[in-house]
Amino acid sequence: MANEIAERTTLRSPLGRVRGLGSSKSGVHHWWLMRVTSVALLPLSIWLIFSLAGLAGAGHAEALAFIGRPFNAVLLLAFLAAAFHHTAYGVQVIIEDYANSEWAKMAGILVVKGLAVLLWLAASLAVLRIVLMHPPASAL
Secondary structure (H helix, E strand, O other): OHHHHHHHOOOOOHHHHHHOOOHHHHOHHHHHHHHHHHHHHHHHHHHHHHHHHHOOOOOHHHHHHHHHOHHHHHHHHHHHHHHHHHHHHHHHHHHHHHOOOHHHHHHHHHHHHHHHHHHHHHHHHHHHHHHHHOOOHHHO
């Protein structure tokens, strides 16, 4: 008897049951990516803060040499990827929550994701250019 009542009382709409769409089908991936990028950004941000603090007072050449080291370049590229991905998904949530019309949501999300990809590409190419043009002295 209790199972029959539980089966009949549900919080999902009839259309949602027919389509099989619910928050567990559409939002888990987004939620999971936000958590993964958050966890990745924590040590990467700590590394970046301490690295930049260590470069305080350094000249242009020292900064280029720092970025030119393979270990630092890889961590910087990982930071950029995680940061832009996390930011794009975070702004997407804001747009989905506050945009009233469907076309505004779609346009806003496309603009934010496109901008994030372009900025990530520009930042990553800048790091790669520094790595290729200014290798550290120990690599020569």
